Amino acid sequence: MSSEPVAVRLARxxxxxxxxxxxxxxxxxxxxxxLALGANPFEGYWELIKGAFGGTxxxxxxxxRAMPLLLVGTGITISFRAKVINIGGExxxxxxxxxxxxxxxxxxxxxxxxxxxLVLLMGCVGGAIxxxxxxxxxxxxxxxxxxxxIMLNIVAIQLMNYLLRDPLIDPLEIERGTRIPQTExxxxxxxxxxxxxxxxxxxxxxxxxxxxxxxWVFLWRTTLxxxxxxxxASAPAARYAGISVKRxxxxxxxLSGAMCGLAGAVLVFGSESHRLLTDxxxxxxxxxxxxxxxxxxxxxxxxxxxxxxxxxLFGGLLVGANAMQRxxxxxxxxxxxxxxxxxxxxxxxxxxxxxxxxxxTLFDQAAAERASPGELQSADREExxx
Amino acid sequence: xxxxxxxxxxxxxxxxxxxxxxxxxLASMGExxxxxxxxLNLGVxxxxxxxxxxxxxxxxxTKNLLLGVVAGIVTGAVLxxxxxxxxxxxxxxxxxxxxxxxxxxxxxSELLFQEQVGTPLPIKSFSTVRIPLxxxxxxxxxxxxxxxxxxxxxxxxxPVLTVVLNKTTLGLNIRAVGENPEAVDSLGVSVARTRLIxxxxxxxxxxxxxxxxxxxxxxFQNNVTNGMGFIAVxxxxxxxxxxxxxxxxxxLYGLVTAIVTQWKTAGLVTGAAASFTSMAPAVLTVIxxxxxxxxxxxxxxxxTHPFVRGx
Numbered sequence: 001m002s003s004e005p006v007a008v009r010l011a012r013x014x015x016x017x018x019x020x021x022x023x024x025x026x027x028x029x030x031x032x033x034x035l036a037l038g039a040n041p042f043e044g045y046w047e048l049i050k051g052a053f054g055g056t057x058x059x060x061x062x063x064x065r066a067m068p069l070l071l072v073g074t075g076i077t078i079s080f081r082a083k084v085i086n087i088g089g090e091x092x093x094x095x096x097x098x099x100x101x102x103x104x105x106x107x108x109x110x111x112x113x114x115x116x117x118l119v120l121l122m123g124c125v126g127g128a129i130x131x132x133x134x135x136x137x138x139x140x141x142x143x144x145x146x147x148x149x150i151m152l153n154i155v156a157i158q159l160m161n162y163l164l165r166d167p168l169i170d171p172l173e174i175e176r177g178t179r180i181p182q183t184e185x186x187x188x189x190x191x192x193x194x195x196x197x198x199x200x201x202x203x204x205x206x207x208x209x210x211x212x213x214x215x216w217v218f219l220w221r222t223t224l225x226x227x228x229x230x231x232x233a234s235a236p237a238a239r240y241a242g243i244s245v246k247r248x249x250x251x252x253x254x255l256s257g258a259m260c261g262l263a264g265a266v267l268v269f270g271s272e273s274h275r276l277l278t279d280x281x282x283x284x285x286x287x288x289x290x291x292x293x294x295x296x297x298x299x300x301x302x303x304x305x306x307x308x309x310x311x312x313l314f315g316g317l318l319v320g321a322n323a324m325q326r327x328x329x330x331x332x333x334x335x336x337x338x339x340x341x342x343x344x345x346x347x348x349x350x351x352x353x354x355x356x357x358x359x360x361t362l363f364d365q366a367a368a369e370r371a372s373p374g375e376l377q378s379a380d381r382e383e384x385x386x
Numbered sequence: 387x388x389x390x391x392x393x394x395x396x397x398x399x400x401x402x403x404x405x406x407x408x409x410x411x412l413a414s415m416g417e418x419x420x421x422x423x424x425x426l427n428l429g430v431x432x433x434x435x436x437x438x439x440x441x442x443x444x445x446x447x448t449k450n451l452l453l454g455v456v457a458g459i460v461t462g463a464v465l466x467x468x469x470x471x472x473x474x475x476x477x478x479x480x481x482x483x484x485x486x487x488x489x490x491x492x493x494x495s496e497l498l499f500q501e502q503v504g505t506p507l508p509i510k511s512f513s514t515v516r517i518p519l520x521x522x523x524x525x526x527x528x529x530x531x532x533x534x535x536x537x538x539x540x541x542x543x544x545p546v547l548t549v550v551l552n553k554t555t556l557g558l559n560i561r562a563v564g565e566n567p568e569a570v571d572s573l574g575v576s577v578a579r580t581r582l583i584x585x586x587x588x589x590x591x592x593x594x595x596x597x598x599x600x601x602x603x604x605x606f607q608n609n610v611t612n613g614m615g616f617i618a619v620x621x622x623x624x625x626x627x628x629x630x631x632x633x634x635x636x637x638l639y640g641l642v643t644a645i646v647t648q649w650k651t652a653g654l655v656t657g658a659a660a661s662f663t664s665m666a667p668a669v670l671t672v673i674x675x676x677x678x679x680x681x682x683x684x685x686x687x688x689x690t691h692p693f694v695r696g697x
Contacts, residue, residue, distance in 0.1 A: 037501055085481045087428070087616075142679040143672075146428065146481060147623055150616040151668045151675075158665035165661060281612060288492075294485055331500040333608075337493030340432070343486030344468075348476035 008363050014356035019299055022345035030338040039328040051323020052316030058323075060199035064270070066315025068093070068263040068286070070208040072293025073300060073307040074215045075131075075259030080302050081219060082252035083232040088134060088149025089260045089290025090282045091156035092127040096261025097268045097285065098160060099126030101183055101276045104269070105168065108187035115189045120207065120265050127261015128254045130156060135253025139246035145253065153290070157282045164278050182277035192270040204266035211259060215304040218255075228252050263289060288336070292318070295339050298346050314339065399644045404537055407640030409434070409599040411540045413618035414625065414632045415547055416591025421622055422551065423584040424564040424688035425473055428484025429465075430592045431615025432491020437461040437593025438600035438610060439495040443502060445509045445601065454509075455536075455597050462593020465491070466586035473585065474578050477692035488615070496608045503606070511604040512536055536598045547629040560584055564686035567693040577693045592618075617671070624674050627686065635674075642667045 010017060031041035052062050072089045079086040086092075100123040110118065134148035164181040173180050192202040219225040230238040231248040239245050267285070268276050278285060296314045300307035317339070321332035413430050420427050437458040445454035469487055472478045512534035551557040562570045563580045571577050592615065599614070600606050621639065625631025646664060 033497075087481075087485065137672075137676065137679075141676055143675045144623060144679075146426075147620045147675055148672055150613075151620060151672045154613060154617075154668035155665045155672075158661045158668075161661035161664075281609065283609065288489075291485060291489060294482065295489070298482065331497045333493045333496035333500065335493070337490050337497060340486045340488065340490030340493060343489060344472055344478070344483050347478040347483045347486065348472050350479070351477050 004363075008360060011356040011360050011363075014353050014360075015301065018349045018353045018356070019301065019346050022349050023299065023342055025345050026338050026341035029341055030334060033334060033337070034328070034330055037330055039330050044324050044328045044330055047327035048317070048320035048324040050320075052320030056196065057199055058319065060196060060201035062312065062316040062319045063205050064200050064202070064315075065319050066296075066311040067204050067208045067270075068267055068289035069293050069296045069315055070307060070311035071211055071259050071263035071266070072289050073297035073311050074208075074212045074304050075127075075256035075263075076294050076297035077300070077302050077304050077307060078215055078219065078228070078259070079131075079252045079256035080297070081232045082228045082248060083235070084135070084138065084249055084252050084256070085146050086131065086149055086253060086256045086260075087146055087291075087294075088131065088152050088257070089293055090286050090288075091149065091153035091290070092130040092257040092260035093264040093267065093286045093290055094156040094160050094282065095130035095257075096123035096125075096127035096264030097276055098156075098163060098264075099123065099129075099261070100265035101168065101186065101268055104186045104190045105183065108189065110189060112189045112191075112193075115187065116192065116203075116269070119190050119269055120262060123261045123263075123265025124258040125261070127264060128258040130261065131257015132250060132254040135250040135257075138253070139249040153282060160276075160278050160285070161280060164276065168276075170275070180277070181280075182273075183275045186269065186274050186276075188274075190269050191274060192266065200272070202270040204270040207262070207266060209308065211262060212304045212308050215259070219304065224251070260290065260293075263293075287318075292339060295343050298343060399648050400641070401533075402647070403637060403641040403644040404533060404541075405602065405640070406643050407636040408534075408537045408540050408602070409595040409614060410618050410621060410639055411633060411636040412543075412598055413592045413595035413615060414621040414636060415540075415543060415629055416588035416595075417619055418622045418625065418627055418629060418632050419547065419551070419560065419591075420584045420588035421689055422564045422627055422686055423560045423581050424567065424686050424691060424693075425581055425585055425588075426480045426484065426619075426690045427469060427487070427585070427588055427592075428481060428616070428619060429469065429487025429491065429589075430484075430595075430618050431611050431613060432488035432495075433462050433465050433589050433592035434491070434596035434599065434611045434615045434618075435495040435609070436465065436491040436596070438596030439499055439606055440593075441597030442509060442600045442606035443498070446503065446507060449510070451510065451512065451601060454601060455594065458593040458597025458600075459590045460593070462596070463586050463590040465593070466589030469589060470582045470585040473692065474581055477694055480690045480692070492609065499606060499608060506605050506607050508604050509601070512601055534602070536602070540598075541633070544629045544633045551629070556580075556583070561686075563693075564688050567688050567691075571693070571695060581693075617667070620671050620675070623678060623685075624671060626678065638670070639667050642670060 031045070034041040034044045051058055053059060072093070075089065076086055100119040103122040104115070104119050107115070130152060134145045134152060137143035137148050138145040161181065164183065168183050170182055170184040172184065173182070192204050195201045195203065195205070219229060227238070227243045228248050228251065230241065230243055231245050235245050292314060296311040297307050299314070300310035317335050321335035324330060325332045413434060417427060417430055440461040441454040441458035444457040445451060465487065472483050473480055514534050551560065559570065559575050559580050563577050567577045595618070596611070600610060603610070617639065621632055621635040624635035646666060
C-alpha cells in the first residue's frame with residue numbers, strides 16, 4: 001500500500017480533508033473581504049486566533065461560547081440522522097429557558113444539589129415540547145417540519161417577550177418604572193458552579209460534553225437509536241422492518257428539541273446576570289446559536305463526538321471575532337457571513353466526497369484485479385455501481 | 387362607536403395591510419416559482435437583508451429610489467447565481483445550503499452596514515400614487531387606489547406569473563421540471579437551465595422584497611427583516627404554490643399584522659398583551675399548514691431533489 005499514488009492516499013482521507021478544505025476556502029474568502037475593507041487579513045486572523053485560543057481566559061470564553069453550539073449541534077445530529085430538518089433551534093432554546101426560569105422562580109429555596117438538576121431537566125422538557133409539536137405534526141398530519149419549526153420560533157420569541165414584560169418581570173423594574181423586560185435575579189441555588197475560579201467556565205460545559213456522549217451512545221449503541229437512524233436511511237425499508245416511522249420521527253424531533261432546550265437552561269443559569277432577559281428579538285438571548293449549531297453539526301459530519309471539536313472551533317471563531325474587531329476594526333459580523341459560507345461549502349462538497357470515495361473504490365478494485373486477475377471481479381463491480 | 391368611525395378604522399387597516407403585505411408577496415412569489423421547479427430556497431431572509439441593505443446604501447448615496455430598487459434586484463440575482471451553482475452544479479442539500487445563504491446575508495448586511503454607514507440615517511420613502519378618479523371613490527378608493535408603485539407592481543405580478551406558469555412553454559417547463567425532471571430531460575429540455583432561471587428570478591424577487599421593505603421603512607438596521615423571509619417561504623405552502631394563493635396568504639398575514647398594530651395604537655391591547663397578539667400570524671400559519679397538509683395539497687414531486695442524470 002505504501003506505493004499508492006499521493007492522490008489516492010489523499011482521497012482516502014476525503015471525509016476529513018474535504019470539510020477542512022471547505023472551511024479554509026471560506027476563511028480565504030473572508031481574508032479577501034478583510035482586504036477589501038482596507039485591513040490586513042493576516043493581522044486580523046492572528047488577533048482572532050489569539051483572542052480565541054490564547055491563554056486560559058480566552059480558552060474558557062471559547063468553551064463557554066461553544067457550549068450552546070455543542071448542545072444544539074447534538075440535537076441537530078439526532079434529528080438529521082432521522083432525516084428530519086430542525087430549523088427550530090432558536091425557539092426550542094427559548095422554550096427551555098422559559099420553563100427552567102419559571103421553575104427556579106417557583107421553587108427558589110431548594111438546595112443546589114436538587115435545584116440545578118431540576119432546572120436543567122425542565123430546560124430539556126421545555127425544548128422537548130417545542131420540538132415534539134412539529135415532530136408530531138409532521139409524523140401524524142404530514143406538516144412540513146421546516147415551516148412549522150420556523151413558525152414556532154416566532155411564537156416562542158413573542159411568548160418570551162410577553163412573559164418578560166408582564167407576569168415574569170422583575171418587581172423592581174415596575175417599582176422603578178424602568179420596565180426593562182427581564183426577570184429578577186434568579187435563585188442563587190440554581191447558579192451553575194464556576195469550574196475554574198476567575199473565569200466564566202461553568203458546569204454547563206461538562207453538561208454539554210456529557211450530552212454529546214449520551215447522544216452518541218443513544219444513536220449507535222441502543223436499539224431505539226438504531227431505529228431512528230434506520231428511518232433516516234430509508235423510511236420505506238424501516239417501515240417494512242416493522243419500525244414505526246411516525247413514532248421515530250416524533251421522537252427524533254422531541255430529543256432534538258430537548259437538547260436545544262437544555263442549551264436554553266444552561267444559557268440562563270450560566271449567564272453573568274443570572275436572569276432571563278429579552279431585547280425583543282431571538283438572537284439577543286440565543287446569539288443565533290439555533291442556526292450556528294447547525295453549522296457546528298454539519299462540520300462535525302453529523303456525528304455527536306466530532307461535533308465537540310467542531311463546536312469548539314466555531315465557538316472560538318465567534319469569540320475571536322470580537323478580538324479581531326477591536327484590533328483591526330472589522331465588524332465581528334464577518335464571522336457570521338463566513339459561517340454561512342462554511343455551510344454552503346461543506347454541503348456543496350458532499351458530491352466531491354462521493355466522487356472521491358468512488359475513485360478509491362475503483363483504485364482498490366483495479367489493484368485487486370492486478371493481484372489476482374479474474375477473481376471476485378463481478379462481485380466487486382456490483383458493489384461499485386450505485 | 388358610530389359607523390363612520392368604524393368604517394374609517396377598517397379602511398386604514400386594510401390600506402396598511404396591503405402595504406405590509408408587499409414585501410411578503412414579492413418574496414413568496416419568487417420562492418413559489420423556484421419551488422414549482424423543484425428548488426427550495428430557505429435563504430430568502432438573508433437575500434432580503436443583503437438586497438435591502440444594498441438598496442438602502444444606493445439610495446443614501448444617490449438619492450435615487452429607482453437605482454435603489456435596481457440595486458436590490460441585482461444583489462438578489464447575484465446571490466441567486468451562487469445558490470444556483472450550489473444546488474445545480476454541486477447537488478447540495480437544499481434545506482441546509484439555504485441556511486448557509488441566510489447566515490451569509492445576515493452577516494454580510496450587518497458587516498457592510500457597520501462598515502459603510504454606521505448610524506441608521508433615514509432615506510426618503512416611496513410616495514403613494516393616487517390613481518385619478520378611482521381613488522376618489524369613498525372608502526374603497528383609498529383601500530385599492532392609493533398605494534406606492536411597488537405595491538401595484540407586486541399585485542400586477544400575480545396575474546402575470548399565473549399566465550407565465552400556466553400558459554407559456556417556459557411555465558410548462560418549470561412545472562414539468564418540478565414534477566418529473568427525468569422525463570423532461572429525456573425530451574431534451576435542460577433541467578439545469580430551467581432551474582437556473584427560476585432560482586435567479588426567485589432570489590432577484592427576494593432582493594426586490596428587501597428593497598421594498600427598507601425603502602418603505604425609510605431606514606436600515608441590523609436584521610431589519612426579523613425573519614420575514616422565513617415567513618415568505620411558509621406563505622408559499624400556504625398558497626399551495628399558486629401566485630393567487632400566495633397573494634391571499636400575504637394579504638391575510640398583512641391584515642392580521644395591521645389589525646394588531648391598529649389595536650396597539652388604539653389602546654385596545656396594551657403593553658405586554660401586544661406581544662401576545664404579535665404571535666397570531668405565526669399561529670395562524672401553523673393552523674393553515676395543518677389544514678393544507680390534511681387536504682393533501684399537491685407539493686411539486688421533485689421539490690428538494692437535486693437532479694443527477696442517470697440516477
